[in-house]
Amino acid sequence: MKYFIKHSFIFGLILAVCCSLNTISAQSLDSKIDETILSEMKDLNGPGGTFMVSKKGKILYQKAFGKANIELDTNLTSDHVFQLGSMTKQFTAVAILMLEEQGKVKTSDAISKYIPDYPAGDKITLHHLLTHTSGIKDFTKMKALKDIAQKEMSPKMMVDFFKNEPVDFTPGEKFDYNNSGYVVLGHIIEVASGETYEDFIEKNIFQKIGMKKSSYATDRQIINKRAYGYQKKENGYVNKTIINYSVPFSSGALMSTLNDMLKWQEALKKNTLISAETANKAFSKYKLNNGEELKYGYGWHIREINGIPTREHGGSIFGYKTMGVYVPSLDVYVLGFTNCDCISPTQLIQNIAKLVLETETKN
Structure with missing residues (x-):
């Protein structure tokens, strides 16, 4: 009995120490992430940001x-709900792959x-559009963009524009x-599916996986917990420039939240939306005509951090x-x-990812 009590005590002590070390490690990671973010966000009375780290679908860190x-x-x-900008391209790419699985x-x-x-539409494929290798003119680089930026544009009108x-x-x-x-891809989604891009994404992605706070962007409808957008000028912050979201369309017009995007990643x-084999097409590297390898799949950059592959x-x-x-x-x-x-999270998120990877490889 004494032997059992003694060893139970030792086991409990070891377990307590391990739990304590894990807690200290988590607290240390939290404080390091805080420091990384606050080094960039010095004006907490101005616009800011929301950040999340998850592992195996569970949130390790989430702050605003x-x-x-x-x-x-x-x-x-x-x-809070934010505009996704070009993270919209992920949804457009997967929508195309869903239609491919349907034979459309x-x-x-x-x-x-x-x-x-x-x-030259007979020489440009959907693959070229998905991988940014088509050679067609990017409408965001056209001077005439200012003439349509606040107009309601149909997908066909947008395609005709460039x-x-x-x-x-x-x-x-x-x-x-x-x-x-990616605007052309959105138009093709509508032609092939017989639905609007907005309806296709809503029904086949958002509703299917429970992204209840995600939608096609609008400045007119009431969006619960919308984070208002700002720009910074010489005299301080100003409300963002108005744009009609029919212009970025399937290249950048969706909005979402941190938790909804975690549902998307899960x-x-x-493979809730497309098979593993089909998904592999999105996450593969492709080659140019000369054999040079691209670091872009379908809607994702395929990169590395400290030698570890990332999307x-x-x-x-x-x-x-x-x-x-x-x-x-x-x-x-x-x-x-x-x-x-005025606040770019690109390097910030990559730096946080490095911190997390360093912590994970040590454990």
Whole structure:
């Protein structure tokens, strides 16, 4: 009996020490992440951001800094809604792959199959659009953009806006990040599915995986817990420049929250929306015509942090910036949103990811 009591006590002591060390480790990581964020966000009375770290679907860190609305002096919380900007491209790419599984499109299809009057459309494939290797003109670089920025544009009107511009290079010749390509993909989603892009994403992704606080962007409808967007000028902060979200469309017009984006990442990991084989197409590296390897799949940059493979993407739209890094081998997801395009979370999130990876590899 004494032997049992003695060894039970020792086991309990060891367990308590291990739990204590884990708690200290977690607290240490929390404080390091806080320091990393606060080194960039020095004005907590201005716009700020929300940040999250998860592992195996469980949240390890989630905090908000700064104001959701400066005029009303409202603090940001981790469930505020932000514009995603180009993180929208992930959803557009997966929507295309969903339609491919349904037999409605093929990534090898020429875009002329869906948009017959597109110049050189028989030489540009959906694959080229997905990987930013199409060579078509990026509408965000066109001077005439200011003329349509606040107009309600149909997908066809958006495609017509840039389709007759001279191509920058032969399809597959090089990688050049391109918003127009993803607008064309959104138009093709509508043609192939018979639904609007907004409805397709809502029904087939948001509703299916419970992303209840995510939607196609709007400035007119009331959005509960919307984080207001800001820009910084010489004299201080100003409300973001107004843009009609039909312009960025499927290249950058979705909005979401940290927790909803975790649901998205979990759905991707568990192959809820597309099969593992199909998902592999999104997360593979491809090659240019000359054999040079791209570090971009379909809607994600395929990169590394300290030699560990990652899937990354950011976003930027008037008043907002976003960044997400996923580490498949550790099932770690690091995400950050800011509500001023004067605060870029890109390097910040990469630095936080490095901190987490260093902690994980030590344990």
